[in-house]
Amino acid sequence: MICKPCYLALSEQESQTLFHSLNPANQHQPRPLKRILWIVGGIVLTAFASLHLIAAYFHLQDDSSRLKDATHLTTRDGFAIHWMKKVAPGTGRLQLVFIHGSPGGAGAWREQFLKPFPGADLIAFDRPGFGKSKRLDGTPHLQDQVNALISLLAQTGNRRVLLIGHSYGSPIALLAAIEHPEKIAGVLLIGGDVDPMQEKPFLVQYLFRWPLTSWLLPSGISQSNREMLTARSDLTELQKLLPNLAVPVVMLHGTHDPVVPVENVGWLERQLAGLGKSALFAKIMIPNANHFIPWEHPREVEQAIQLLDQMVSARERASQKSP
Numbered sequence: 524m525i526c527k528p529c530y531l532a533l534s535e536q537e538s539q540t541l542f543h544s545l546n547p548a549n550q551h552q553p554r555p556l557k558r559i560l561w562i563v564g565g566i567v568l569t570a571f572a573s574l575h576l577i578a579a580y581f582h583l584q585d586d587s588s589r590l591k592d593a594t595h596l597t598t599r600d601g602f603a604i605h606w607m608k609k610v611a612p613g614t615g616r617l618q619l620v621f622i623h624g625s626p627g628g629a630g631a632w633r634e635q636f637l638k639p640f641p642g643a644d645l646i647a648f649d650r651p652g653f654g655k656s657k658r659l660d661g662t663p664h665l666q667d668q669v670n671a672l673i674s675l676l677a678q679t680g681n682r683r684v685l686l687i688g689h690s691y692g693s694p695i696a697l698l699a700a701i702e703h704p705e706k707i708a709g710v711l712l713i714g715g716d717v718d719p720m721q722e723k724p725f726l727v728q729y730l731f732r733w734p735l736t737s738w739l740l741p742s743g744i745s746q747s748n749r750e751m752l753t754a755r756s757d758l759t760e761l762q763k764l765l766p767n768l769a770v771p772v773v774m775l776h777g778t779h780d781p782v783v784p785v786e787n788v789g790w791l792e793r794q795l796a797g798l799g800k801s802a803l804f805a806k807i808m809i810p811n812a813n814h815f816i817p818w819e820h821p822r823e824v825e826q827a828i829q830l831l832d833q834m835v836s837a838r839e840r841a842s843q844k845s846p
Contacts, residue, residue, distance in 0.1 A: 587654055589630035590647060596655075600674040603657035605629070606648035608679070609636055615644040617683040617708075619828065622672065623647070624690025624714075625750045626743035628654040631689065634821035640828055646679055650692070652746035663750045665757040668695045669702065676706055685831055687824075689713045689817050690783060691750060694761055697772065701764050709771040709835040711827050714814045716783045718790035719762060722755035766798050771834035773805045775827040777812025805830055
């Protein structure tokens with residue numbers, strides 16, 4: 524505090540300057556722009572940290588080392604695919620090939636590898652762009668993933684193949700079955716996205732598709748984001764090919780799936796009914812289940828595989844009886 528005699532000794536201009544400097548009400552308030560920048564910066568940092576935490580969770584869940592089975596690296600047709608195989612005792616009569624979602628990895632199928640399906644060899648792989656498999660150049664599309672899958676199947680034998688896809692792995696399985704019915708006998712779609720109109724990317728996802736911003740994302744999240752941005756157009760093209768479907772399809776879905784809406788099930792059921800292919804379709808709904816069925820509901824996955832195997836066997840018997 525300034526004593527009165529000293530205050531009086533100051534000039535009028537100096538006195539006003541000192542008064543205003545000591546009055547809290549006259550302190551400079553933070554500029555609105557500065558405040559906005561701080562808020563935006565906080566949001567970005569929070570989102571950045573959250574994405575890395577999500578990536579760390581998926582890495583723990585999807586790491587292929589969780590399968591503890593023989594690992595292989597196939598380099599063929601421009602693909603470098605890391606995959607695992609569990610061989611059935613004796614001679615397996617079929618191959619179950621598991622296709623993870625986005626993001627994901629072969630380790631997502633740990634529960635299925637812990638309890639093998641009778642008479643079946645199990646194969647799981649890191650899709651291109653995830654885990655230890657090489658990332659593909661250019662914009663990712665379902666067709667690229669199907670081509671990688673078919674390249675892998677050329678190395679795994681000629682037995683009857685059933686494809687089991689989870690989430691984004693489901694349309695990969697479905698497209699592969701439509702294009703290659705001579706190799707694939709049936710498909711199981713778990714929490715599968717097949718309806719183009721259900722694909723609604725967030726605006727922020729477009730922000731992170733550019734090289735300038737995508738480097739901020741963990742590798743798996745970045746690849747997943749790139750896939751999600753082309754999913755709607757790819758599924759639209761897949762829809763046009765449904766008349767060519769010739770193998771059974773089973774859908775396994777949770778009624779409370781917050782990631783892939785359960786409406787996808789009804790959509791595919793209606794599409795196939797309209798094409799006169801209802802006999803190729805079956806569904807199993809899990810009440811109150813979410814999106815993470817492979818590791819939260821392994822028993823239901825096993826039941827769905829059994830149903831698919833029965834449908835495939837019934838069709839084979841019917842074809843053998845027909846003249």
